[in-house]
Amino acid sequence: MKKVKWKKLLMLQLAALIFYFIGVNTVSAHAYITNSTPNENEILETAPKNVYIEFNEKIQTGFTILNVLNSSGERVDQKNVKIDPKTEKSMTVDLQPDLPNDIYTVEWRVVSADGHSVSGMIPFSIGELPEGTAFPTQQENGNMFTFISTMINKGFLYIGFSLYMGILLFYLIWYKGKKLSNSLIKRTQTVSITAIALLAISIISSIFIQTQSYAGGGLLASLSISNLLETLKSTKEGTIWILQTILLVILYLSHLYIWKMETYTDRKRLTIPGLAFLGIMLSKAFLGHPSSSPYETVAILFDFTHLVAASIWLGGMLVILLFLREGIFASEGEGHDLYWSSMERYSLWALFSVAALCISGAINASLLIPDFHSLVSTTYGKVLLIKVALLVFMLIFGAYHLVSRLLLKKKEFYKVSIKIEITLGILVLLVTSVFTQIQTPTLPIDLPFYEEAELGYNENISLSITPKKTGVQNQYEVFVFDNSRNPIDPIEQITIGLINGENETSFPLTKEKEGHYFAENLLLNQPGNLEVEIHVLTDELESLDYSFKMQVR
The missing domain is CATH 2.60.40.1220 (Immunoglobulin-like)
Structure with missing residues (x-):
């Protein structure tokens, strides 16, 4: 009893630790x-x-x-x-x-x-705000129900991917037994039904979860026929849902015959369900973060690679352990030979899968994370680091199990280490299901520049630069006003000077109306920290100067 409580407590602590570092926020805007x-x-x-x-x-x-x-x-x-x-x-x-x-x-x-x-x-x-009024403020629009349901949905999908990938490669490549035992047939049927059921639940429910999120209402919004039709007709997710549903039906129907005839080792009969399954995985890569990358095609390709590699690594380990578990602790005999021969063939695939995971993960991270600071300071970066840490620990245990065949006599310790590795794999799936809903890191938004300053006792100035971007035309506007925000006039001349390191340019502004001066069609040629000097010359030849600082990207 104490042992069971200890395990449950450990799992709760791990989950709490993950969510503490993630700092999950249900408001994860992916466009801004x-x-x-x-x-x-x-x-x-x-x-x-x-x-x-x-x-x-x-x-x-x-x-x-x-x-x-x-x-x-x-x-x-x-x-x-x-x-x-x-x-x-x-x-x-x-x-x-x-x-x-x-x-x-x-x-x-x-x-x-x-x-x-x-x-x-x-x-x-x-017009000016009436005295005592203020602009309305932004309201939180997060939906915890949508966040949790999407996380569960993705968890089902990734477990289904892993299990089915493991079954596919188990019978295509890793298993070399001459015949199938009754226990192996029953396990194969159970696990394959479970994998397809998880895929079906995830795919079918996704259209309702997406629609509820898009429509912005409660559960009834996801059941509205008009909302569902709009999702199917007007969003990419709706189009891919139709494709995935068709492929799911093909996968299920082709397996009905395999389940009935028990022809698991017939490679030809696995062709159609295998292609349908890979089609579902490929279509999944067109959804989520890769679509927001500036290099969309590359991001989709490596996301698909990442998904396949993860499914091979985790799915292969799970399926071999589930199908051939009698051979794990056997020191000799047919069960021992089948388990370890299958595990040795799997280990080579696992090695390449880990390499593919590292390469594809690093490339996708470089496409979505703009700098090192974003990696260590943003929610997305923190979750990525947690995922990497879990994968490293999982890899350490996997390497230990391959190297330590001579330690099979220590069954209790070996049994615990295998359970830890599987637990780490499940935690990786949990983190990944959260990972897909978090805002990818972004550089700070470069908004147009606007700032006010005091020039004297009753003289103020404001500077506006729109849109404050390099390579495009910018408009500069200066307003000179008193403490009551009435324009100060007449002004003889206003000149702007732009200083960027050793480079300096200056130009005069033309009067638009009383107190307002502007210039347009001028370029900010170089990014960096700029100093904007405003020189105001009054009609009495009094000089009023102020220097603004701004950053241009």
């Missing part, structure tokens, strides 16, 4: 805004003609929402949301003409390229 017009909390002097939002990655057409509401909650947009067909990264909606001064809220929701539904709001105002 890089530019918008208006900006968040921007105060406009005149009404804009439309609202524009640009994202860091492609967005899908299904379940797109872009509503603009006034302070009374009435819609003031023209309900003509458009996604840019060229980039698929931005969307716009036209506004009603001549909107009055008020506080407005842009409510948006999109399905990102990696299949995650993200939403938010952008408040702005036309």
Whole structure:
């Protein structure tokens, strides 16, 4: 009794440790805004003609929402949301003409390229905020039910992949027995049924989980026929779900004959289910984080490689242990010979699988993690390090079991070490199921520059640089105002100087209206830490200077 309690306590401690380091947050936005017009909390002097939002990655057409509401909650947009067909990264909606001064809220929701539904709001105002009012703040939009159900769904999928991959290669390559015992036939049927059932549960339920996430409602939203149809017709996940369902049916039907005739060692009869199974795995690689990578094709290829390698390593170990468990502790006899001959053939595949795991994992990490700081400081990076650590420990135990055949007499210790290795494999699947839902690391968003400063007792200045990016045209705007935010005029001249190391350029601004000066069509040629010097010359030839600092990527 004490031993059972100790094992349960150990598992709980391991799970708690993993979730402590992960710091799971149900709000894991996988697409984020890089530019918008208006900006968040921007105060406009005149009404804009439309609202524009640009994202860091492609967005899908299904379940797109872009509503603009006034302070009374009435819609003031023209309900003509458009996604840019060229980039698929931005969307716009036209506004009603001549909107009055008020506080407005842009409510948006999109399905990102990696299949995650993200939403938010952008408040702005036309005219100054009335005294005592403030912009509305962002609300948390995480859904713990969706997070947990997706994690369980992915866990079923990965276990199903591992078990079926193990069965496939066991009979195609690793097992060389002349005949199948009744116990091996029963175990094969049980494990293959379990693997296909897990795949079926995961694939079938995924359409409802995805729809609930996209629609943003409760459980009833996932059962709505209209929502389900929109998922199938307007999202990549819906298209792949149809393909996976067809392949699942082929896999199941082809196995009905194999189960009935017990022809597990007939390689020809494993061709159709094997191809259907690999098709399901390949289609899975088109979902999730690889879709958000700037090198999508490469990321998909290595994600598929990673998935196959992991399934071979973990699935092969599980299936051989389940099918030939009598030979694990036998010192001689047929069971001993079958187990160790199968394990030796598997070990070579395991070696190449580990190599493929390391290479594909490193490449995918380099595509998704921008720098070392992101690896050690972000949730995604922490989970990746936990996964790597578990795999290293699992590899150590696997190497020990191969090298220590001469220690078979120490059955109790060997039995414990095998259980630890299997436990580590299950923990790897758990971490991986969480891993797929976490925001990939990103560099800080480069928003347009805006800053205010005091020039004197009753003189202030603001500098705006939009969009503050290299290689594109930027607009510079300076506003000179008093403590009551009234424009200061007349001004003889305003000059901007850009200093980047030894490089320095300067140019004058032209007057747009009283107190407002601007320049456009000028390039920020080099990234880095820039110093922006503002030189104001009044009509009385008084010089007012201020230096702003900003970073350009």
